[in-house]
Every structure is written in structure tokens, then in C-alpha cells.
Amino acid sequence: MMNDTIFTKQRLIKLSLIITAIWFTWFAQVTFDDYTVRIINNVCIFIILAVSYNLINGVTGQLSLEPNGFVAVGAYVTAILTLDADTMLYQFYLEDPSEWVLALQADFAWALLFSGIISALLALTLSFPVFRVRGDYLAIVTLGFGFIIKILAINNPQITNGSLGLNDIPEFSNLYWTGGIAIFAVVAILNVIYSKYGRAMKAVRDDEDAATAMGVNTFKTKTLAFSTSAFFEGVGGGLLAALLTSISPDLFTFLLTFQLLIIIILGGLGSTTGAILGTIFVMAGLEWMRFLDEPMNIFGFQTEGTPGMRMVVFSLILIIVMLFAREGLMGKKELFDLKIFKRKKGSK
Amino acid sequence: MILEVCNVTKKFGGVTAIKDTSFHVNSKEIYGLIGPNGAGKTTMFNIITGNYEPTQGLIKFHGQTLNGIKPHKIVHRGIARTFQNIRLFNSMTVLDNVLIGFDYQASYSYLEAMLRFPRFFLEERRIRKRAFEIMEVLGIAEFADEMATSLSYGQQRKVEIARALAAAPQLLLLDEPAAGMNPQETHELAELFFKIRDEFDVTILLIEHDMKFVNKLCDRVMVLDYGKTIFEGDIKDAIKDEEVIKAYLGDFKHA
Numbered sequence: 014m015m016n017d018t019i020f021t022k023q024r025l026i027k028l029s030l031i032i033t034a035i036w037f038t039w040f041a042q043v044t045f046d047d048y049t050v051r052i053i054n055n056v057c058i059f060i061i062l063a064v065s066y067n068l069i070n071g072v073t074g075q076l077s078l079e080p081n082g083f084v085a086v087g088a089y090v091t092a093i094l095t096l097d098a099d100t101m102l103y104q105f106y107l108e109d110p111s112e113w114v115l116a117l118q119a120d121f122a123w124a125l126l127f128s129g130i131i132s133a134l135l136a137l138t139l140s141f142p143v144f145r146v147r148g149d150y151l152a153i154v155t156l157g158f159g160f161i162i163k164i165l166a167i168n169n170p171q172i173t174n175g176s177l178g179l180n181d182i183p184e185f186s187n188l189y190w191t192g193g194i195a196i197f198a199v200v201a202i203l204n205v206i207y208s209k210y211g212r213a214m215k216a217v218r219d220d221e222d223a224a225t226a227m228g229v230n231t232f233k234t235k236t237l238a239f240s241t242s243a244f245f246e247g248v249g250g251g252l253l254a255a256l257l258t259s260i261s262p263d264l265f266t267f268l269l270t271f272q273l274l275i276i277i278i279l280g281g282l283g284s285t286t287g288a289i290l291g292t293i294f295v296m297a298g299l300e301w302m303r304f305l306d307e308p309m310n311i312f313g314f315q316t317e318g319t320p321g322m323r324m325v326v327f328s329l330i331l332i333i334v335m336l337f338a339r340e341g342l343m344g345k346k347e348l349f350d351l352k353i354f355k356r357k358k359g360s361k
Numbered sequence: 362m363i364l365e366v367c368n369v370t371k372k373f374g375g376v377t378a379i380k381d382t383s384f385h386v387n388s389k390e391i392y393g394l395i396g397p398n399g400a401g402k403t404t405m406f407n408i409i410t411g412n413y414e415p416t417q418g419l420i421k422f423h424g425q426t427l428n429g430i431k432p433h434k435i436v437h438r439g440i441a442r443t444f445q446n447i448r449l450f451n452s453m454t455v456l457d458n459v460l461i462g463f464d465y466q467a468s469y470s471y472l473e474a475m476l477r478f479p480r481f482f483l484e485e486r487r488i489r490k491r492a493f494e495i496m497e498v499l500g501i502a503e504f505a506d507e508m509a510t511s512l513s514y515g516q517q518r519k520v521e522i523a524r525a526l527a528a529a530p531q532l533l534l535l536d537e538p539a540a541g542m543n544p545q546e547t548h549e550l551a552e553l554f555f556k557i558r559d560e561f562d563v564t565i566l567l568i569e570h571d572m573k574f575v576n577k578l579c580d581r582v583m584v585l586d587y588g589k590t591i592f593e594g595d596i597k598d599a600i601k602d603e604e605v606i607k608a609y610l611g612d613f614k615h616a
Contacts (some may be wrong), residue, residue: 208481229461
């Protein structure tokens with residue numbers, strides 16, 4: 014069959030990419046300084062978030078504004094499960110923590126898994142009312158969901174310590190965790206995309222009626238995509254909590270979703286490798302452009318430091334990208350879909 | 362008898378799109394649904410595929426009622442369709458478009474796909490092989506890796522038919538398959554449909570305007586006009602029927 018050769022060559026490229034990523038994770042953790050490792054940690058977590066967000070928003074084409082809600086859920090679940098009773102009692106000023114909150118304890122790995130599962134279950138519950146009808150209801154419902162989570166976190170001080178947030182969360186996150194899970198998330202989501210489920214998701218994005226007419230259960234397809242992305246966002250939230258060591262309801266505002274939206278649009282809606290490139294570009298770019306906030310000497314003119322200058326420049330770059338490369342860096346294509354990786358064809 | 366449409370009426374508000382229509386399609390037959398624009402032919406298709414619920418009447422497939430069954434479940438039972446205006450998945454290759462038809466036939470779970478269990482590879486290999494067989498018959502196998510949108514109009518039609526055949530239907534509904542084609546292409550298409558019927562063992566129900574095409578292809582036809590059945594039976598009688606001529610060409614006596 015003509016496809017088999019492409020298949021194996023592509024698989025080889027993917028395998029070498031995975032090995033490079035694993036090697037880089039290890040290499041970065043041992044050699045780089047704390048500051049760089051922290052940035053890479055952040056990038057890895059955002060890769061998890063962006064890639065999973067892209068699954069529902071880009072691949073399945075359902076405009077959704079959910080990440081901040083599920084990241085918050087994941088962060089709180091992991092924080093509550095990993096904080097021990099003494100540390101909790103010490104920092105709960107507003108109200109004493111509930112008995113069951115104190116009793117809940119788990120290893121970091123289990124805490125992350127629970128974060129993911131609880132997020133996914135919440136997504137599943139949201140799916141039933143939302144995906145029964147067509148249209149952009151998902152965007153409205155998920156936007157509201159983010160606010161509800163925030164308000165619940167503020168108004169249940171016996172569980173979440175209210176607006177003071179949870180502090181002194183054990184700092185479990187390192188590159189082995191963040192990098193490892195990022196690699197797993199990317200591979201798992203790519204595996205989904207390149208299966209019948211991923212094809213069905215793309216079909217739903219392209220033409221929902223035609224997908225139904227081909228026997229695709231569009232409700233199930235959308236629910237799977239939404240729950241999967243919620244799962245990985247929950248896990249990402251858990252990693253974020255264990256990286257920052259302190260979380261509060263204000264951390265997970267709509268701005269987080271907005272930043273992820275920028276990342277996946279910049280990388281190309283619907284492209285997983287695009288989402289990865291977008292994350293690296295945005296996160297590293299924001300770090301690198303810090304010099305714009307500082308006083309500068311431009312051709313003899315001394316300028317004062319303007320905090321927020323890098324955001325202005327960044328927005329300009331975004332506008333330029335949207336004007337000249339509307340599909341983002343990768344469009345809907347993946348890195349390994351590019352012509353250079355494929356077997357040469359006769360013409361065209 | 363594979364499909365039975367019994368006294369179906371469909372109203373949209375005050376408009377009656379289909380009025381008390383009955384017909385049946387025999388197994389391995391090519392049945393034509395003809396009539397002028399707005400006669401309710403596509404509405405009929407949408408009722409059969411479950412997109413519309415009929416206001417009155419029953420649809421029976423192999424003797425079982427289809428009313429109230431979800432559209433994708435009806436596909437699983439063995440009815441697949443094409444659209445009047447080609448509706449391919451534009452961001453996907455021809456092969457992926459055809460593979461969508463196998464969606465409900467590839468039996469591996471979500472987790473098996475995510476973690477690449479052996480069953481995933483077995484099933485994917487099986488449906489890919491089958492997809493290439495279908496594309497081979499329709500003569501589009503060479504375009505497997507092209508984007509669906511980069512093909513010519515005629516080939517896109519074939520991709521759509523291949524996609525419908527991939528869903529392993531017993532009854533294939535074709536909505537104006539010859540629209541926008543020249544006489545040569547239409548002729549080839551008719552030959553292709555005979556081939557499809559024999560190779561895939563399907564019954565074909567088609568909507569068409571081109572009377573020459575219908576005459577060549579169909580065993581029996583039904584003529585609809587403003588939602589009413591004005592003729593049902595052999596194609597040879599249809600073209601002589603006064604009412605049919607009136608619907609198509611206008612009433613000469615009063616013109």
C-alpha cells in the first residue's frame with residue numbers, strides 16, 4: 014500500500030522528536046540555572062494547557078473559554094491533596110478547614126490524576142446541556158463556569174481559605190514532572206487526533222451535518238474532546254499549583270484563558286505542533302522582551318523605563334501576525350505534515 | 362422491499378413541503394425521485410435520513426420503522442447519503458474523508474487510540490485497505506493524499522460517493538449526482554452507478570433533473586410536484602405521462 018512508507022518514515026520522525034524532548038528535559042534540569050529552569054517549567058505547563066485547549070477549540074472547532082476554570086479546579090485539588098493538616102491549620106485564618114479537607118491526603122502523582130479526573134467529570138456534566146444544542150453556547154457556558162469556580166473558591170473558606178488562597182504548597186513540580194507530562198500530553202493528544210476520534214473531531218469542525226450523515230455521533234465526539242482537554246487542563250493546573258507553591262482565586266482569571274487563546278491562534282488553530290510553537294514563542298518572547306520595560310538608550314536618546322512596554326510591542330506583533338498570517342504559524346497543518354518531511358512526489 | 366415510505370406528510374409552519382406521499386424501493390433497484398425545483402425531493406431525503414421528523418407517516422427500512430431514530434444511528438443501520446451541493450471535509454485529505462465513513466465500523470476505544478494499543482493498528486489497517494478498495498473502484502485512489510478541495514468538481518463528487526459507500530450502506534441516497542456535469546461525464550457516471558450497485562450490493566435512490574440520465578439509469582421513478590406525487594411507476598411511462606410533461610414543461614393548452 015502506498016501509505017505504508019510515509020507511515021513508517023513519519024513514525025521515525027515522531028519517535029526521534031520524542032527522544033529529543035525527553036533528552037532535553039533531563040539536560041535542562043541538570044545543567045540550566047534556576048531562572049531558566051523555572052521559565053522552561055512554565056513553558057512546559059503552558060504546552061500542556063495550550064495543546065489540550067487546542068483539541069476542543071482548534072481541532073473540534075467548538076469555541077470554548079474554559080481553561081481558567083479547569084486549571085483552577087486542578088490547582089485547588091492538587092493543593093488540598095498535597096498540603097498536610099498542620100500546614101493547613103496554620104494558614105486558615107478565615108475559618109477552620111473542614112474535617113474532610115484535612116483528612117484528604119495523596120501523593121503528588123495521585124493528586125495530579127485526581128485533578129485531571131475531577132476536571133474531566135465536571136466537563137462531562139457541562140457537556141450534557143451544552144452539546145445538545147448547536148451554536149456558540151459552549152463559549153457562554155464555559156465563560157460562566159470560570160466565574161463560578163472563582164466565586165466558589167472565594168466563598169468556601171473552610172475548603173479553599175477564601176480569597177487568601179492556599180500557601181506553602183509543597184514544591185513538587187520540576188522539569189521531570191512538567192516536561193514528562195507535557196510530552197505525554199502531546200503524544201496522547203496527537204494519538205487521539207490521528208485516530209478515528211480525531212478524524213471525527215475534524216469532521217465536526219468542517220461540517221457537522223455531513224459528519225452526522227456519515228454516522229459520526231457528534232455529541233459523543235464533542236464531549237470526548239471537551240473532557241480530554243479538561244483532564245489535561247486539570248493536570249496542568251495541579252502542576253502549576255506545585256510550581257508556584259501558592260494559589261489564590263485571582264490567579265485563574267479570564268486572562269489565563271485569553272493568553273492561551275492568543276497562543277493557539279498564533280500557533281495555528283487546529284495544529285498541535287503549532288500550539289507548542291506558539292507557547293514557546295509567546296512565553297519565551299515575553300521573557301526575552303523584558304528589556305523593553307527597562308530604561309533604554311536609543312541612538313543617544315535616553316528613555317525612561319516604561320512598565321508594560323513589552324505588552325505593547327507584543328500586541329503589535331500579534332496584530333501583524335493576524336494581518337499577514339491569518340492562519341497562524343502552522344495553519345491546520347502539523348510540523349510532520351510539512352513537505353520536507355514527506356516522501357518527494359513527482360510534480361507539484 | 363428495502364425501503365417503504367408510507368403516507369408521509371411534512372409541514373414547515375403553514376407550508377406543506379410533502380403531502381401524503383407513499384412509495385417503496387425494491388432491493389438492488391435504482392429508483393429515481395424527480396420533479397421540478399422546490400418539489401420536495403431533498404426534503405424527502407432529509408426525512409429518510411432522520412434530519413427531519415415527518416409530520417405524519419412512517420418510514421420503514423427492512424420492515425423496521427425509522428421514525429424518531431437519530432440521524433447517525435440511521436447511518437449505522439445502512440442508509441448513507443450524498444449532498445446536493447458537495448459537502449466534503451475541506452481541511453482533510455481525500456483518504457481521511459473516506460475514512461470518516463468507517464467511523465462506526467472501526468472498533469477500538471478512545472483509550473486504545475490514545476495509548477496506541479495493537480487493536481488500533483489492526484483496525485486502522487483494515488479500514489485503510491477497505492478505503493483504498495472503494496477509492497480504486499471509483500478511480501480516485503491516486504488522489505488519496507491530496508486535499509479534498511484541490512480536486513476537480515467531478516472528482517469531488519466521486520469522493521463524496523466513496524465516503525458514503527465507506528459507511529457500508531445497503532441503501533445509497535444520491536442528491537443530484539449529475540448536477541454540473543457535461544454529457545460525457547454524465548454518461549460515465551451512469552456506468553459507474555451500475556458498477557457500484559453490482560460491486561457493493563447497494564440499492565440506489567437518487568434525485569435527478571437530467572431526464573436522459575434518469576431514463577438510462579432508473580428502473581422506476583416517482584415524480585413529485587409541489588409536494589404531491591403526480592406519477593409513480595416505470596420510467597418509460599413517466600415520460601409519456603401528461604401530468605409529468607405539464608409539471609416539467611408547463612401547460613401548453615393554457616399557455
